[in-house]
Amino acid sequence: MSLYSQLMTDYKHAVEMTFVADARYKMFLSGLGVTLEITVGALLLGVLIGTTVAILRVYHHQTGRMKFLNFLMNCYLTIFRGTPVVVQLMIWYFVVFMSLNNPILVAIVAFGVNSGAYVAEIARAGIMAVDIGQTEAGRSLGLSAWQTMRFIVLPQAFKNVLPALSNELISLLKETSVVGYIAVVDLTKAADLVRARTFQAFMPLLFVAVTYLLMVLILTQFQRLLEARLRESDRRLAK
């Protein structure tokens, strides 16, 4: 019984030190906010870049035009998929934006540009999986190439790639945990700072691990709902 009460005492002590003392829970909360801010910002930037690159690359593939731009886009994909994101992050922060004192913005750019390279390939696969007859039908009605892409091809492509896109978002969320390298205090860095101050390692790290896991579970659930909604048009029975 004394072993049990000893454990309980240690546990209470750890919780007290990690979250309560000096109101350290606030560090976790603000860290969580930073993690979400970077993830959402990078997601939007990544989807914007990725979709644009994918459309241009499909256009090049179909028409053979814009060879030089396609070459540049290939370089982009190769470089950003071929180097570690944490190295890219440091290059953006310490080299490219060395005079900009806004590390969160730099993190959004770094993760967004990196994610864009992955989204570009996901989106390209999704666009190319849509039957060419869909494009022909749109164009034959007099819609422009862009209108056909926007109203006919992209919605179907998005439905095709939703699982892959959701994977990318999950990776992105977890990858942001390296922003501590450029002195941003996100969820992970907050836990690390608390660990260093309290000499309690297990409690803060367990807490952030569970928090990431919960966020991923919520995202997965959200993806399921969205997917079910988009599959509405596949149902064979009339309502």
Added chain:
Amino acid sequence: MEKTTQAMIEVQELHKSFGEHEVLSGITETIQKGEKVVVIGPSGSGKSTFLRCLNLLETPTSGRIFVNGVEITRKGCKVDLLRQKMGMVFQHFNLFPHKTILENITLAPVQLKLMSRKDAVDKAMSLLTRIGLADRAASYPSMLSGGQKQRVAIVRALAMNPEVMLFDEPTSALDPEMVGEVLSLMKDLADAGMTMIVVTHEMGFAREVANRVLFMDGGKILEQNTPKEFFANPQHPRLHDFLAKVL
């Protein structure tokens, strides 16, 4: 070039190659307003490619095409405007699976700002009523039969008020029992005076509806005639051969 009677579509020395392979080897043809022209021929004869060149879904390798006297093959031609006036119906329907039947029909007129949303819906509903599918307006294409899909695809093209309709083997992907409903809609259209160019294997339709039947093989129009003469007195040995096999 001034012309006294302006043809709807005029094709001059049309060539089309895919790489080394020449699919169209010099087609010259004129189609008048209100004509119903049926194009038949074996697979690979170039008939679908010919049709797809007319609204520039395929870019001709050489030759010129005029629509209402305007050359559409010259550089800088407003292709999208041209296509608004040329409806096309595909073998595989190509309805938009993520849109309801009603949205399939109204999408182009509304996005191209040719009609207000309300007018487009009214027009779509009256067209759907005409083909007996008004009650399916809110359904998705996956819920329709093949024949229903193709009739909706025809109506979708009609919603643009086209001056000419191109049909690319519209019944080839249908179950035999559904061919009739599609052909009868096409016949109604023909009776209403629509200019139509139809690539098909339906000889009965050619016989009954066409003003003129063209026979294509090897990328050329080998023979053309009124349906009566075409089927009763085929001249070209290749056409003899073809008709012997299909009739």
